[in-house]
Amino acid sequence: MYWGCSGSLHQSVMTLSNTGPFNEFLPFPVVPAETSLLNKLIRTSLVESSHAVEILQRDPSSPLYSIRTFEELPLKKELLQGIYMMGFNRPSKIQETALPMMLAYPPQNLIAQSQSGTGKTAAFVLAMLSRVNATEKYPQCLCLAPTYELALQIGCVIEAIGRFCADIKVTYAVRGNRVPQGTVLKEQIIIGTPGTMLDWCFKQKVVDLKKITLFVLDEADIMIDTQGLSSQSIRIQRALPKSCQMLLFSATFKSTVREFAEKIISNPIMIKLREDELTLSNIRQYYFVCRSREEKYEALCNIYGSITIGQAMIFCQTRRSADWLAVAMTQDGHQVAILTAELTVAHRANVIQRFRSGKEKVLIATNVCARGIDVQQVTIVVNFSLPTNQQGEPDFETYLHRIGRTGRFGKSGIAFSMVESRDVVLVEMIEEHFRILSTLTWQNCIPEMWCPCCSIEAGS
Numbered sequence: 376m377y378w379g380c381s382g383s384l385h386q387s388v389m390t391l392s393n394t395g396p397f398n399e400f401l402p403f404p405v406v407p408a409e410t411s412l413l414n415k416l417i418r419t420s421l422v423e424s425s426h427a428v429e430i431l432q433r434d435p436s437s438p439l440y441s442i443r444t445f446e447e448l449p450l451k452k453e454l455l456q457g458i459y460m461m462g463f464n465r466p467s468k469i470q471e472t473a474l475p476m477m478l479a480y481p482p483q484n485l486i487a488q489s490q491s492g493t494g495k496t497a498a499f500v501l502a503m504l505s506r507v508n509a510t511e512k513y514p515q516c517l518c519l520a521p522t523y524e525l526a527l528q529i530g531c532v533i534e535a536i537g538r539f540c541a542d543i544k545v546t547y548a549v550r551g552n553r554v555p556q557g558t559v560l561k562e563q564i565i566i567g568t569p570g571t572m573l574d575w576c577f578k579q580k581v582v583d584l585k586k587i588t589l590f591v592l593d594e595a596d597i598m599i600d601t602q603g604l605s606s607q608s609i610r611i612q613r614a615l616p617k618s619c620q621m622l623l624f625s626a627t628f629k630s631t632v633r634e635f636a637e638k639i640i641s642n643p644i645m646i647k648l649r650e651d652e653l654t655l656s657n658i659r660q661y662y663f664v665c666r667s668r669e670e671k672y673e674a675l676c677n678i679y680g681s682i683t684i685g686q687a688m689i690f691c692q693t694r695r696s697a698d699w700l701a702v703a704m705t706q707d708g709h710q711v712a713i714l715t716a717e718l719t720v721a722h723r724a725n726v727i728q729r730f731r732s733g734k735e736k737v738l739i740a741t742n743v744c745a746r747g748i749d750v751q752q753v754t755i756v757v758n759f760s761l762p763t764n765q766q767g768e769p770d771f772e773t774y775l776h777r778i779g780r781t782g783r784f785g786k787s788g789i790a791f792s793m794v795e796s797r798d799v800v801l802v803e804m805i806e807e808h809f810r811i812l813s814t815l816t817w818q819n820c821i822p823e824m825w826c827p828c829c830s831i832e833a834g835s
């Protein structure tokens with residue numbers, strides 16, 4: 376699989392190593408950069424938010440306005456053409472507010488937070504392509520991303536939106552792309568990871584930082600959670616001229632991100648798009664009490680026999696039980712895909728893409744690799760085992776992530792949990808926990824006695 380575009384780097388085999396923070400309960404860590412990448416790869420459309428953009432902090436001297444159409448922006452016609460070729464008819468929520476600020480003169484510094492998929496990348500790509508002076512053949516914009524693959528993804532967006540800007544070129548400061556000292560870079564935009572960018576700027580000295588007019592730091596939350604990346608980014612940023620415009624983007628706005636952002640960006644305008652909260656209120660939840668794994672499987676087959684299922688996602692606690700279930704379902708003639716943390720990111724992306732496109736109807740996943748992955752068309756979620764922590768207590772957060780839907784995409788869904796008798800107490804704890812948030816409709820259905828509550832069309 377090749378994730379880059381036609382830029383000046385070509386490399387076809389990519390895997391991300393699991394180097395992120397280690398989750399003590401699970402054999403494989405959840406790596407936020409991987410989740411972010413997978414979501415980018417599987418996302419084909421904008422995640423529209425119902426929330427307004429909040430302006431947390433603003434430069435009082437800057438006029439603040441938002442736009443409704445791309446034509447209202449000072450964009451060159453080649454960029455408008457590029458935008459329309461991408462199928463973007465109107466700006467997203469975050470673009471409405473951020474783009475006028477990013478394109479304003481004099482240039483303004485901006486910190487923007489908005490959840491994944493809301494159009495941040497497209498926004499800063501437009502800013503980069505607008506700021507560049509295409510007649511000058513030297514680096515003018517630097518963009519930092521936390522991983523090789525994410526850097527290449529940004530490059531793809533630049534090349535897609537900028538396809539009519541023939542004179543603007545992009546290069547990649549990422550591992551494997553070596554530039555000997557003395558190289559004269561002609562590309563106006565450099566996208567890279569902090570380590571290699573640092574090398575290009577300070578060791579190889581192929582970038583004259585004094586000539587950089589726009590600096591973009593993407594996925595700031597991932598950067599600061601990944602050892603070394605934030606200090607490398609700060610080193611680069613500190614060497615830039617005072618007049619250089621700084622843009623920082625993040626999907627989350629934890630206090631650490633805010634502190635980091637404020638440390639490196641002076642007098643920023645700060646904007647934030649509130650995230651839709653996960654909710655269980657539109658999910659009907661049922662559970663089966665089973666005596667064994669085999670009986671859980673029988674219950675699962677009963678669900679399949681009784682209701683119309685679009686696509687289902689089944690969660691298992693361990694890889695071994697995921698494998699067992701995949702074999703059993705395949706033998707019974709189901710088209711099943713399996714997602715476990717041992718797969719490389721490229722492999723996982725492939726599995727998810729196949730599932731998205733409907734090639735498989737069932738996706739069996741272990742929790743670790745499915746967390747944060749956005750598969751919107753799923754109408755049925757099955758907990759083949761309830762998520763628990765190392766102490767054997769219910770993992771409420773994971774439960775919510777597995778079955779929760781945001782208000783915006785809150786088509787009703789159904790979730791089934793298979794529990795062994797000794798675990799009914801977990802069900803009660805989950806019920807107790809979420810009763811505060813929403814009204815739950817738990818139903819105790821016993822496989823042999825199929826109850827009427829379950830004869831509901833999924834997604835109805």
Ligand SMILES: Nc1ncnc2c1ncn2[C@@H]1O[C@H](COP(=O)(O)OP(=O)(O)OP(=O)(O)O)[C@@H](O)[C@H]1O
Nearest residue numbers: 419420421463465466467491492493494495496497
């Ligand atoms: N104005 C728009 N109209 C329609 N689609 C858009 C628009 N802007 C972006 N998109 C599309 O929406 C998807 C998400 O956009 P984008 O990647 O820019 O979001 P993001 O906020 O940067 O996400 P992430 O945090 O995961 O990087 C992409 O498929 C992109 O092509």
